[in-house]
Amino acid sequence: MEASSTLEQEAQALKHLTEKRNRGAPKTKITFRKLDIGDFDRGYYELLANLTVTGDVTRERFEEQFNFISPATSHTYKIIVGIDDEKDKVVCNGTLILEKKFARNCATCGHIEDIVVHPDYGKQGIGGDLLTALSEMGKINNCYKLILDCAEKLEPFYGRQGYKYKGIQMAKI
Amino acid sequence: MEASSTLEQEAQALKHLTEKRNRGAPKTKITFRKLDIGDFDRGYYELLANLTVTGDVTRERFEEQFNFISPATSHTYKIIVGIDDEKDKVVCNGTLILEKKFARNCATCGHIEDIVVHPDYGKQGIGGDLLTALSEMGKINNCYKLILDCAEKLEPFYGRQGYKYKGIQMAKI
Numbered sequence: 001m002e003a004s005s006t007l008e009q010e011a012q013a014l015k016h017l018t019e020k021r022n023r024g025a026p027k028t029k030i031t032f033r034k035l036d037i038g039d040f041d042r043g044y045y046e047l048l049a050n051l052t053v054t055g056d057v058t059r060e061r062f063e064e065q066f067n068f069i070s071p072a073t074s075h076t077y078k079i080i081v082g083i084d085d086e087k088d089k090v091v092c093n094g095t096l097i098l099e100k101k102f103a104r105n106c107a108t109c110g111h112i113e114d115i116v117v118h119p120d121y122g123k124q125g126i127g128g129d130l131l132t133a134l135s136e137m138g139k140i141n142n143c144y145k146l147i148l149d150c151a152e153k154l155e156p157f158y159g160r161q162g163y164k165y166k167g168i169q170m171a172k173i
Numbered sequence: 174m175e176a177s178s179t180l181e182q183e184a185q186a187l188k189h190l191t192e193k194r195n196r197g198a199p200k201t202k203i204t205f206r207k208l209d210i211g212d213f214d215r216g217y218y219e220l221l222a223n224l225t226v227t228g229d230v231t232r233e234r235f236e237e238q239f240n241f242i243s244p245a246t247s248h249t250y251k252i253i254v255g256i257d258d259e260k261d262k263v264v265c266n267g268t269l270i271l272e273k274k275f276a277r278n279c280a281t282c283g284h285i286e287d288i289v290v291h292p293d294y295g296k297q298g299i300g301g302d303l304l305t306a307l308s309e310m311g312k313i314n315n316c317y318k319l320i321l322d323c324a325e326k327l328e329p330f331y332g333r334q335g336y337k338y339k340g341i342q343m344a345k346i
Binding site: 044045048051052053054055056057061062064065066068069076077097099100101102103104105106107109111113114135144145146147148149150151152155158159161162163164165166167168169170171172173 | 217218221224225226227228229230234235237238239241242249250270272273274275276277278279280282284286287308317318319320321322323324325328331332334335336337338339340341342343344345346
């Protein structure tokens with residue numbers, strides 16, 4: 001379990017980001033926070049289906065995986081969602097995995113995964129705010145860098161968020 | 174902590190890979206196993222210095238990070254090293270990070286990190302055997318895929334190990 005001060009800093013950063021976004025009178029008010037077990041009923045899988053294959057996950061299996069990962073207190077998984085409070089729906093997801101290394105003075109590397117914004121909520125800057133939230137989680141946890149893999153066509157989007165091309169991703173199934 | 178049956182399967186797989194390699198009367202006999210806290214004294218940082226910046230890590234800091242990661246029993250970190258038994262030196266390292274997802278039927282994705290073979294031990298097939306060991310760890314832990322980031326020039330090497338180009342890696346410092 002993470003030190004409470006780190007968890008408190010994370011909660012504060014998400015609260016500030018939420019307030020900052022909503023002060024701007026956006027088209028949709030969004031609350032950024034960590035994934036909650038109740039998000040299964042807020043359309044979490046309908047959201048993820050816009051990213052990849054989800055499979056037919058039962059509530060029981062979701063809760064089992066949720067309890068294993070423990071997003072509220074995990075020191076490894078920082079899973080950030082955005083909620084459309086009016087509709088009580090999850091409209092975006094982004095995950096930061098904290099990898100502890102032995103190299104670089106035992107540094108922490110942040111891996112960004114599973115970035116998705118529901119297509120009904122596009123063109124509202126939600127993806128950018130989500131990446132800002134993940135960067136804040138990275139800073140609080142002293143990441144020396146954040147890395148992500150994406151399709152070549154997304155290079156301009158992530159470029160605008162401060163990411164630079166580093167190399168290639170390879171996969172084995 | 175991981176279920177003992179998984180840990181036993183992992184130990185068996187590493188034992189088999191070690192026996193298979195050494196039966197072939199290689200130039201150097203190598204034992205593949207998980208990282209051990211004693212590897213600090215077997216040149217672990219001298220090895221890592223061939224991969225990246227290591228910093229000046231004291232034994233105390235190494236042990237603190239080792240105890241946090243808990244490579245012997247962690248369900249997230251599978252850190253495999255190869256030992257030159259005759260010289261009692263760590264000659265290669267490869268890390269598999271197991272990421273639990275909610276998508277893809279709550280699948281596990283394996284991230285391969287920190288692959289390095291000491292330059293004195295090149296051209297002996299050690300890198301290939303190390304990747305085989307990590308693939309075995311991935312199979313035992315039901316990974317639906319293994320992914321890694323590398324420089325473009327390494328695409329042929331990983332291609333020979335069954336990896337295919339998937340996209341690009343971007344980083345933010």
